[in-house]
Amino acid sequence: MRGEVLKGHLELLVLSALRSEAAHGYAIIKRLRERSGGEFDLLEGSIYPALHRLEDRGFVSSRWSTVEGRRRRVYALTRRGRRALAEQERDWERFTTAMRLVLGQA
Amino acid sequence: MSAVDDYLGELARHLRASPWRRRRILAEVRAHLEDAGSEGIDRFGPPDEVAARFNEVAPPHPRLAAVAVLVGVVAVFGFVQGLESHIPPAPWPEGEAPSRLDTLFSLATGCYLAAIVLAVAALVLRRAPVALAACAALGLTVLLLAVHAFRRADLVAGSPPAWQLALVTAAALTPPLVGAALAARRLS
Numbered sequence: 001m002r003g004e005v006l007k008g009h010l011e012l013l014v015l016s017a018l019r020s021e022a023a024h025g026y027a028i029i030k031r032l033r034e035r036s037g038g039e040f041d042l043l044e045g046s047i048y049p050a051l052h053r054l055e056d057r058g059f060v061s062s063r064w065s066t067v068e069g070r071r072r073r074v075y076a077l078t079r080r081g082r083r084a085l086a087e088q089e090r091d092w093e094r095f096t097t098a099m100r101l102v103l104g105q106a
Numbered sequence: 107m108s109a110v111d112d113y114l115g116e117l118a119r120h121l122r123a124s125p126w127r128r129r130r131i132l133a134e135v136r137a138h139l140e141d142a143g144s145e146g147i148d149r150f151g152p153p154d155e156v157a158a159r160f161n162e163v164a165p166p167h168p169r170l171a172a173v174a175v176l177v178g179v180v181a182v183f184g185f186v187q188g189l190e191s192h193i194p195p196a197p198w199p200e201g202e203a204p205s206r207l208d209t210l211f212s213l214a215t216g217c218y219l220a221a222i223v224l225a226v227a228a229l230v231l232r233r234a235p236v237a238l239a240a241c242a243a244l245g246l247t248v249l250l251l252a253v254h255a256f257r258r259a260d261l262v263a264g265s266p267p268a269w270q271l272a273l274v275t276a277a278a279l280t281p282p283l284v285g286a287a288l289a290a291r292r293l294s
Contacts, residue, residue, distance in 0.1 A: 025134060026141045044142070044149045045156035048134055052163045070141070073134045 010050045012092060013040065015077065015085040018060060022076035024067060025051060051075055059084050110139045113147050120157030131160055171237035171289035172228035178244050178281025179222055182251070185278050189255065194264040204261065207254060214250035217243045221282075228289075237289035245282040248275060 017023065017031045025047050032040045054060045059081035065074040077085065114132050121128050135156075139146040150156060196203060203211075224240035227233075252275040259265035 024137070026138050043151045044138065044146075045135075045151035046159060048131070048138070049156075049159035049163050052131075052160065056163060070137060071133075072137050073130070 009092075010042075010046065011054065012085070012088045014047065014050055014054060015059060015081055015088065018075060018077045018081070019085065022074050024065075024072040024074050026072075028075070054081065057084075109147060110136060113139065113150075113153055116153040117157055120154045120161075122157075122161045167288040168228050168232050168234045168237035171234070171285040172225045172240060174281050174285030174288060175221055175225040175228075175237070175240040175244050178248075178278070178285065179218070179225065181281055182218065182244070182247060182278050185274055186251065189266070189274065192266060193258070194262055196258070196262055207258060207261075210250050210254040210257070214247050214254060217247040217250060221247055234289045238286060241282040241286040241289060244285070245279060248278040248282065251275075251278075 013032055014028060017028045017035075023031065026044075028051075029042060029044055029047055032042065051060065051062070055062055055075070057080075058078060060075045061078050062073050062075045064071055066072070067074065114136060117135060118128060118132060121131060123131065135150070139150065142149060198204070221240050221243035224236055224243055228237035228240050252271065255271050255275075256268065259268070259271065
């Protein structure tokens with residue numbers, strides 16, 4: 001699953017990947033791939049602009065850090081980001097519930 | 107030159123960003139591609155498409171906007187001092203100006219002080235909304251002072267012509283407008 005299908009959910013996915021701990025872009029991609037059982041195969045170049053957008057909106061903060069001997073930009077959820085994540089998760093629940101109803105799967 | 111260098115060169119060619127931001131993007135992408143290994147470039151996507159995604163992200167420049175406002179604050183002070191030295195004295199006694207003029211000047215002073223406080227806050231907090239508020243406060247200051255100047259000119263013979271006042275107003279409005287543009291979107 002890639003491209004357009006995931007594009008609309010990228011923000012929620014990235015925020016969710018940062019919920020437990022801070023991470024750099026490559027680690028976020030790996031985390032999403034692992035958690036989705038390999039289903040979420042993102043175009044890797046899409047993650048960084050998404051992270052920059054989230055930072056501009058104050059949902060994540062970032063700093064340079066040395067990880068495993070390499071200098072990386074590490075991102076962490078801010079308090080505002082946690083609120084946004086909770087809100088987007090509620091929206092997602094409502095959406096999936098409504099979709100199940102429409103599809104007759106409820 | 108390695109494939110990663112080639113890719114980064116091509117990405118840099120398509121990026122529209124400030125030098126600081128460009129350096130950060132290229133450093134992040136380099137770190138990623140070095141982690142990802144041989145398939146990294148293919149999986150990252152075509153450089154023009156990736157650059158286009160970065161270009162869509164328009165970070166605000168609250169600090170530059172704040173500096174623009176502070177420059178405007180000094181400019182407004184200079185304009186007011188300059189005007190005061192070129193206008194004829196008021197025909198009414200000191201402290202007995204028509205009440206509307208007094209009110210306008212008091213409001214302008216309040217907005218002026220608010221612009222200074224907000225600009226300093228924007229410098230410290232780096233928040234675009236605060237910088238925009240500073241721009242708005244300074245813009246309002248200029249407009250109130252302009253209305254004050256036009257009304258006073260109607261009442262006092264020998265005042266500068268309207269076109270001169272309009273010119274000064276337009277010049278004084280430049281810093282807050284530039285600041286607002288900086289706070290709202292990036293400089294390419």
